[in-house]
Structures are given as structure tokens and as C-alpha cells.
Amino acid sequence: MKSIQWWKRARMETPGCAEVVHLDNAGAALPPAVVTDTVMAHLRAEALHGGYRAAAEAAPRLAMVRASIAALLNADSRDIALADSATRAWQAVFYALPFEPGDRILTCRAEYASNVIAYLQVAERTGARVEVVGDDADGQLDVKDLRRRIDERVRLIAITHVPTQGGLINPAEEVGKIAEDAGVPFLLDACQSAGQLDLDVERLCCDALSAPGRKYLRGPRGTGFLYVRPRLRERLKPAVLDLHSATWTAPNQYQVQETAQMFETWESNVAAVLGLGAAVDYASALGIGAIQDRVCALAERLREDLEQVPGVKVHDLGKRKCGIVTFTVAGRSAAEVHRRLTDMDINTSVSQREYAQFDLPARSLPDLVRASVHYYNTEEELQRLVDAVGEIRDK
Structure with a gap:
């Protein structure tokens, strides 16, 4: 190949x-044929043997999906969570972040509509403020303006890497360095860049990254994933928990997962997840x-x-x-x-x-x-x- x-x-x-x-x-x-074939093969297995048995027999391959995504991002598989869309993955980490009155959320002009709506909702609930960093002469996020805006009230830097409405590639690596130096969490929406651009989370210095399967990765619809760095997970309380993301340890106690699976829920489309894994492996092989x-x-x-x-x-x-x-x-x-x-x-x-x-x-x-x-x-x-x-x- x-x-x-x-x-x-x-x-x-x-x-x-x-x-x-x-x-x-x-x-x-x-999708390449291998993705469709993978999805259909598991659906046939579910039809012939039942969903639970088919999932149990696919367990080793399911475990490898996170490993494949982690390799694509130069991450650890424990830092990967699976979701049914990029938006759901993004929301899982964003709505786990704590905000107070006067806190500042910095974003970009090219930001995705769903993300902005979430910022505005949280700002309305908490009294936080949403600020849009200016563009430079090339029309991308102005890193100088971003650096000028950093102070002790900035609680999050969140940008879209590639906007839905154009071919712009925002300078995510430079943004990541500024965020890391300031000790501010950096959330990167890689919805349009995953699968067409090289994404190395260490080089990007992002604390969290979300992406779908259906776009440039050529996977099934209804799939997505989330990368969350351990240093950020330690500070977060997921907005939603179930028996997959946490363990009921005593009648009045529970323990949250330490891995990024804290942002997952139990039920999933197993066939689609396997298809996502096939798509990621296909891209990585090329x-x-x-x-x-x-x-x-x-x-x-x-x-x-x-x-x-x-x-x-x-x-x-x-x-x-x-x-x-x-x-x-x-x-x-x-x-x-x-x-x-x-x-x-x-x-x-x-x-x-x-x-x-x-x-x-x-x-x-x-x-x-x-x-x-x-x-x-x-x-x-x-x-x-x-x-x-x-x-x-x-x-």
C-alpha cells in the first residue's frame, strides 16, 4: 500500500x-470496504448469536480500538475515551470543567457553532465570560493577542483546529505552548483535522482533543473519540456517570474510573466502534x-x-x-x-x-x-x- x-x-x-x-x-x-465489511460482519454476528455474546467474542478487537487511536495521536490508550460523536466527546470534557463568576473562556473566530452554544450556556449558568481572540493578518488565530489576554482568571483555552467553513489551519501548537506555560487547560476540537493532518498530542500540548470517525478518518457515522491528558482528568468530575465510568463500591459510595473511560457510558454501537478501529488502522497503514x-x-x-x-x-x-x-x-x-x-x-x-x-x-x-x-x-x-x-x- x-x-x-x-x-x-x-x-x-x-x-x-x-x-x-x-x-x-x-x-x-x-469508507473503504474494510470498514463496511467490519461493521456488517459484527451486525451479522449479533443477529446470529446475540448482542452480548457477539460483543464478548469481539472484546480483544474492541480493546485494540483505543490502542489504535492512541497510536494515531501519540498517546496512551488509557487516555482515550470512545463516544458516539465528536460533539458528545467534546461536551463530556467541557461540561466537567468547573467555572465561576468572572472566569474567562478564550476561543477563536473560527469556532464551531455547537461549541460556542455550550460556552454561552455555561457562561449564562455560572457568570463566566466568553472572549474571542482576534485573527492575525493571515486570518488565523493571533497568538500575540492570545498571549496578551492571559491572566489569572483564564480558566480555559478552547479552539477549533480546522473550521467547518474553510481551509484554515489554526496554529494549535503555538496555542498549546502558551496554554502550557500559563497552566491553563487547552481543549482542541480536531473534528476536521483528524485523518487529514498529523495530530501528535505531545507536540500540540493539548489537555484534551475530540474528533469524529465519519469525516477524514473514513469511519462510520455515530462514532467519535476523546483524548484527555491525566493531569486534566485529575481535576475533573464528569457531568454524567454510570456503571461503566464508575464502580458502585458500597451502598453509599462509588469510585470514578481513573482512565479516560470516566467520560464514557456503558451502551455503545459495537459494530460502529469496530468499524472506527478499522478506519483508524487503515489510515495509519497508509x-x-x-x-x-x-x-x-x-x-x-x-x-x-x-x-x-x-x-x-x-x-x-x-x-x-x-x-x-x-x-x-x-x-x-x-x-x-x-x-x-x-x-x-x-x-x-x-x-x-x-x-x-x-x-x-x-x-x-x-x-x-x-x-x-x-x-x-x-x-x-x-x-x-x-x-x-x-x-x-x-x-
């Missing part, structure tokens, strides 16, 4: 590539470095080609950019462009202005068309998109 054109073999192992031009990998990527290089190169070519189409404007910010490409077509709404591309069997998405209140309105931008490439996409597929956008513009 490490041949010169390794991505061609990966493409052959992805049945969906024969059906559609899939450029919605930031929404949900096409090599995240090779994936990152190809994804970024394809996206940069797409940006350049789209910019050559009259009336089309690309809106991605940042000194570094990833596989997400957002653009507008003069005289056409994002919804119309998306719909017409779908009619041509070209999958894209729409980044809605209302989901990026700190960002798109400040740049006077409407909803954007989002095309997100993956390593299994080809230059011919990108050209199909560019040609189709030109047709839509003219009709």
Missing part, C-alpha cells in the same frame, strides 16, 4: 468512488504524512483552478491550508450551486453563515459552497467540479 500511487489502490478499495465524485469529506467521507501531503496538494490545485473561473471566488484563510475549499459563485446562492452539483453526482456541502457567527458575518460573506477533498479524489474529479461550476455560473 506504500507504492508510488498508493492512493489508487485505496480508491479501488472504496466502492463509492465508482458511483459519485465525492467532495464532501469534511461532512462524511466514503501513513498520515502521505495523506496530509496529498490532501493539501489536491486542495491547493482546486483553489487555483476555481479562481480561474470568472465570477468564482475562493474564501479560505490561513498561512497553512488543508483539504477544505470554500467558494462563492456570483449570482448563485450556495444552496443552488450545491443542489445542481448534486444533480450531476458531485457531492459538496454548504457552510452556513449562521453556523459561523464570529467569522462569516465579520467578513461580509454569505453561505459558502464547501468542497472537501480526500486522498482518493483525482485531478479529473476536481476538473469535473470546476467545469460544472462554470456551467452553473453561465445558466
Whole structure:
């Protein structure tokens, strides 16, 4: 699989590539056959032998899922918790953090809508304040502004690594160093970066990181995971506990798990979790470095080609950019462009202005068309998109 054109073999192992031009990998990527086969095999085992027996027989493979995720992140498997979505994983650690009146939560302009809603809810409950760190000249989080804002009342730095509405890569490593020097917990939303960028939690200096299975990792929907560093776990009380995350040790006592499993609950979709493990192993076998290089190169070519189409404007910010490409077509709404591309069997998405209140309105931008490439996409597929956008513009 490490041949010169390794991505061609990966493409052959992805049945969906024969059906559609899939450029919605930031929404949900096409799974390789091994992921679908893994999920279906366990569902058949449940149907034939019962759910509990099938799970017991899969126990060794289930244990390896955390190990695979840990290896992907350069972490310890005890620091990994499984969840049914990235949002649920993120919420598990955020809602365990204590806040008081006057405490400050620092975030970025590119922050994800669900995260901001959680900040605002907690601020309303506790009297904490939410502050948005400014952007630098490249449109990414301004690390100088972040450093200036640090004081004894900052209780959390939480940012989105790659926003849903553009190809920006925020300087997470620099943010992590500032947080570590200040002794402030750093929560990183890696929803769009896991699977397309190299994520090393030691290098990132993050205390917690959340990600889904369905996006660039190419796993099943309804899966996600959470990394939590031991030094942060020691300070937290999970908002929700059950007989999996804690042990009932006496009639009036319980003991919380010491590992990151303190953020899990007992019931899970075992087939989907096994599929997640297969997806992580598949990505690791290809090599995240090779994936990152190809994804970024394809996206940069797409940006350049789209910019050559009259009336089309690309809106991605940042000194570094990833596989997400957002653009507008003069005289056409994002919804119309998306719909017409779908009619041509070209999958894209729409980044809605209302989901990026700190960002798109400040740049006077409407909803954007989002095309997100993956390593299994080809230059011919990108050209199909560019040609189709030109047709839509003219009709």
C-alpha cells in the first residue's frame, strides 16, 4: 500500500468512488470496504448469536480500538475515551470543567457553532465570560493577542483546529505552548483535522482533543473519540456517570474510573466502534504524512483552478491550508450551486453563515459552497467540479 500511487489502490478499495465524485469529506467521507465489511460482519454476528455474546467474542478487537487511536495521536490508550460523536466527546470534557463568576473562556473566530452554544450556556449558568481572540493578518488565530489576554482568571483555552467553513489551519501548537506555560487547560476540537493532518498530542500540548470517525478518518457515522491528558482528568468530575465510568463500591459510595473511560457510558454501537478501529488502522497503514501531503496538494490545485473561473471566488484563510475549499459563485446562492452539483453526482456541502457567527458575518460573506477533498479524489474529479461550476455560473 506504500507504492508510488498508493492512493489508487485505496480508491479501488472504496466502492463509492465508482458511483459519485465525492467532495464532501469534511461532512462524511466514503469508507473503504474494510470498514463496511467490519461493521456488517459484527451486525451479522449479533443477529446470529446475540448482542452480548457477539460483543464478548469481539472484546480483544474492541480493546485494540483505543490502542489504535492512541497510536494515531501519540498517546496512551488509557487516555482515550470512545463516544458516539465528536460533539458528545467534546461536551463530556467541557461540561466537567468547573467555572465561576468572572472566569474567562478564550476561543477563536473560527469556532464551531455547537461549541460556542455550550460556552454561552455555561457562561449564562455560572457568570463566566466568553472572549474571542482576534485573527492575525493571515486570518488565523493571533497568538500575540492570545498571549496578551492571559491572566489569572483564564480558566480555559478552547479552539477549533480546522473550521467547518474553510481551509484554515489554526496554529494549535503555538496555542498549546502558551496554554502550557500559563497552566491553563487547552481543549482542541480536531473534528476536521483528524485523518487529514498529523495530530501528535505531545507536540500540540493539548489537555484534551475530540474528533469524529465519519469525516477524514473514513469511519462510520455515530462514532467519535476523546483524548484527555491525566493531569486534566485529575481535576475533573464528569457531568454524567454510570456503571461503566464508575464502580458502585458500597451502598453509599462509588469510585470514578481513573482512565479516560470516566467520560464514557456503558451502551455503545459495537459494530460502529469496530468499524472506527478499522478506519483508524487503515489510515495509519497508509501513513498520515502521505495523506496530509496529498490532501493539501489536491486542495491547493482546486483553489487555483476555481479562481480561474470568472465570477468564482475562493474564501479560505490561513498561512497553512488543508483539504477544505470554500467558494462563492456570483449570482448563485450556495444552496443552488450545491443542489445542481448534486444533480450531476458531485457531492459538496454548504457552510452556513449562521453556523459561523464570529467569522462569516465579520467578513461580509454569505453561505459558502464547501468542497472537501480526500486522498482518493483525482485531478479529473476536481476538473469535473470546476467545469460544472462554470456551467452553473453561465445558466
